[in-house]
Amino acid sequence: MHSNAALAPTARLKLARLIIDEGWDIARAAERYDVSWRTAKKWAERYAREGVDGMGDRSSARHTQPKRTPRPVVRKIVHLRLKHRLGPVEIGHRLAMPASTVHAVLVRCRLNRLTHLDRVTGEPIRRYEHAYPGSMLHVDVKKLGRVPDGGGWRYVGKQQGTKNTRTKTNTSRRGTCYLHTVIDDHSRVAYVEAHDDERKETAAGVLRRAVAWFRARGVTVERVLSDNGSAYKSHHWRAVCAELGITPKRTRPYRPQTNGKIERFHRTLAEGWAFKKFYSSETARLAALPGWVHHYNHHRPHSAIGKVPPITRLTNLAGHHS
Template sequence: MELSKEPLHTQEAFVSHATHANAALTPRARLKLARLIVDHGWKPARAVERYDVSWRTAKKWADRYRAEGPPGMVDRSSAPRQEPNRTPAPVVRKIVHLRWKQRLGPVEIGDRLGMPSSTVHAVLVRCRLNRLSHIDRATGEPIRRYEHEKPGDLIHVDVKKLGRVPDGGGWRYVGRKQGNRNRAATPDLPRNRWRNPLTGTCYLLPATCYLHTVIDDHSRVAYVEAHDDETKETATEVLRNAVAWFADRGVTVQRVISDNGSCYKSNLWKQTCSDLGITPKKTRPYRPQTNGKSERFQRTLAEGWAFKKFYNSE
């Protein structure tokens, strides 16, 4: 008995998943096998000889074809449909609450709830709370990450302070003793009242380099300028230069977010943002995570450039 000559589009419509490399039957072959047995009355023994599969396999696809039709021929997930030993939802909520609010580990949580620590750990992994770095240290809530849809929707601005490098190199590479000698021998470094050279990062210290960083929220493209101060005039100049730099690359800046530094709270900053058509935004006080993209980029600057190699002068 031959198969009916009906169009194959009815068979192809449900074939949406590729089978593994060692599969004996593709979804189309399963459908043909099932139709031989169900629609054309072939005995399973004759059908399995034609397709070189076991009798049990043929029966499985025939039964599934009777129950579901052609859509039943695709692969199914191997995950169990019922998990009688799964941790109940109320217990999961208690585990998550203790983890969020009290930062307890699996052993302590298991002791409080009277359950194995391995079960608690499995629940924490499933809820992505197995590491404290996945939750906020201050509130215990899961870290909420955000990213704007288009470049220019939001830019982050901040200032990174770096001590100037004395002639001959700083103490990080040459050691404290030689570093002090290099500072003392550098002629243009400012000095305190005891005539000791200043190379730290004190506020408005002439021996400090201020890196004004501007980073796009969506693309992470960064713009940096090095200056001798972090005054409002310098900050607004950097903003104008950065907006023009992004505009040359086809990006229109819509918003800017900064911390609550004095240069960003000035009327000059607000007026500059207004002139550029930018909406200024501020981070929550004592909450640097809101401006985390800029903070992380500054860390990259320090590790990948400022302290990456030896510099023998500023």
């Protein structure tokens, strides 16, 4: 509705009902709402034909568009975009048409940004989401270099960071921290544990505790999706999944996009916790992990689920509706 419209949809409905339902004269109803006779007649007729649904605004675009880009040309534009990743200028040059027209077609087909396309296949990204919590868990391991006593090179500089790492007191803090992460596909609720390795026994133990953690929150896990790491391909992993009543699934080789939700969580984890601020030691950084995960689950709005915290999607939590 434009800013100078005389009637809002609610007022249109009241006007139309006066004429159609209560039998008012059109001129009298028009005077009552301070609009023209023609306007009152239009809304009355539309109400008679379509009812309440006809009181909304309609697009002012033409019903027919004879100058719209022909379908064969649209298919050529889409083909060049998907198969060769060309921009509007290059496509327009090849097809002898204005770049602005090409851009309008790409916008209409939701191909105006290359981020909408899969990097490998060039096909539009097909996003999916399981219908309820527990239908699918995503698991993976995020590897981080440990923070030496005194701080790492990101905050103290490479020279001092290297010196801190080589100090004898830091012997036990060298190496890699393995963050075993678990994400619920529907709610994006996260469960994280830090370990010294990514062996099959460790990964299976994390899964056991994660399933119990979700069960305590009213979620029954049905499937688990992992990459093709050795821990997840092991007989031990399959045996634990069978014991828990979970169906194990794996992504296609060299296709991390299939597990994209947990890959995106790892980036958020790194930006929001691991490298967010200066930590004087690995112990200090790990001490901050539970608080950050709680903030992520309970307070941080998640853009992919309507800008609400992930925990709000666990609708079967005890007391959630009270």
